Amino acid sequence: MIEVKHVKKVFGRLEVLKDVSVEVKDGEVVVILGPSGSGKTTLLRCINFLENADSGELTVGDIQVDFKKASKKDILAIRRKTSFVFQNYNLFANKTAIGNVMEGLVTARRVPKEIAEKRAKEALNWVGLSDKYDYYPSQLSGGQQQRVGIARAFVLDPEVILFDEPTSALDPELVGETLDIIKKVAERGITMIVVTHEMSFAQEVADRVIFMDGGVVVEEGSPEEIFTDPKEERTRQFLSRIISLEPTYTI
């Protein structure tokens, strides 16, 4: 279970997160929606301590820490229970696809090399890259890189995988193949928090949708509730703009 309580974060004068609390049950897929600057990415980054929140509490599995008082040891422990898929992939440029997937296993978790290699190959096969083990990221397409990124996060068998706009940097053709892989991860019953702008993906995969704006959670509920019958005016406004971008047909 992942629980974030009363997290606050200020960048200079800008209050990015104003007392946000989110709870995610085991195996649940939560999609966070919201306009740019609403704090959804910052929330995700705070959970992985890529950003240091100013106050609040975080629980990941059996570890509970206060954001402000977290020691280096706590941070490392949390990071070893979570993994992150980045918007711009952030594969290790100096390592091959299999090297990228093995790194966390071998260096951080001290898994013996042969076992790590076997697991890394399984993960890469699973995302459909069985012929690309020894390719460097510079030799892979964006979609392939993001699939390596997902394999790298998945192979660590974390409590939760955090996806930060995993398809935003991809062209429309590659979005589909990447979303398919993320769906496969969801089907495995892994807890996921996904920040995305892909509405149809959210509708299809999410167990729960959280809508954020201006650093607060405006509304949360099942995809049906949020998409067909939003309670808040702001949510309705946001969704109507997005959905009007998608083609509509009238007879």
Added chain:
Amino acid sequence: MDFNINNFVESFIYGMKYFPNTLRLVFIPLGVGLVLGTAAALVRVYKVPVLCKILAFVITVYQGVPIIVALMIYNLIFMMKYNDFAAFLHLKGTIADVDQIWIGIFALSLTAICSISEAIRGALLSIDKGQDEAGYSVGLTKIQTIYRIILPQMIPVAIPMLTNHVVGLIKASSVVMAIGIIEIVAGATIPSSRTYSFFEGYVAAALIYWIFTVMIEYLAKILRKHTGRFRRNLYD
């Protein structure tokens, strides 16, 4: 002006005789500069509190002093203070027992640390912050991330600048003859004071430096290709 081949060859041989001194004057400072310069660059890029401010100040100030001035200052301090210093530490021997080349190596090392740390800092800054974040996200510590992810990516970026500094160091090593250390230039002109063929002596020295520099640049090119093999289309 006649060019006396025999005198030239003699000067060349004398210059080569002192080539090991130049090697020491280049490679010891290079080694020291790589280790401490990388450390200083990491301290500054990862903003270690206090230390990074101090280093930024010291490096900027030190780079404003010409190497020959620094060398003269160290030499004078050494000559005036070494005997007291040795007595204080109960070392045997006096100033006469110490090879002066160490003063040259010391002065060149400090210069090398400063210039190499700036080159490496530039290379480190060129690496996307996302690489660090990716390292942390799979559970690596800061040290593991630097050692396994950042440094291997920094090296091919830094090599062209470092080569430049090594070549600069090779040429700068000739200033130590100002405090009486015999290296290539001083060595190559030893026969000249007997034969008056200074022109041949200096040309011989120039030739040795040129061959040395070409070899270094060739080695750097191989190294750059080898360490940068993960990068696409960057080096031919």
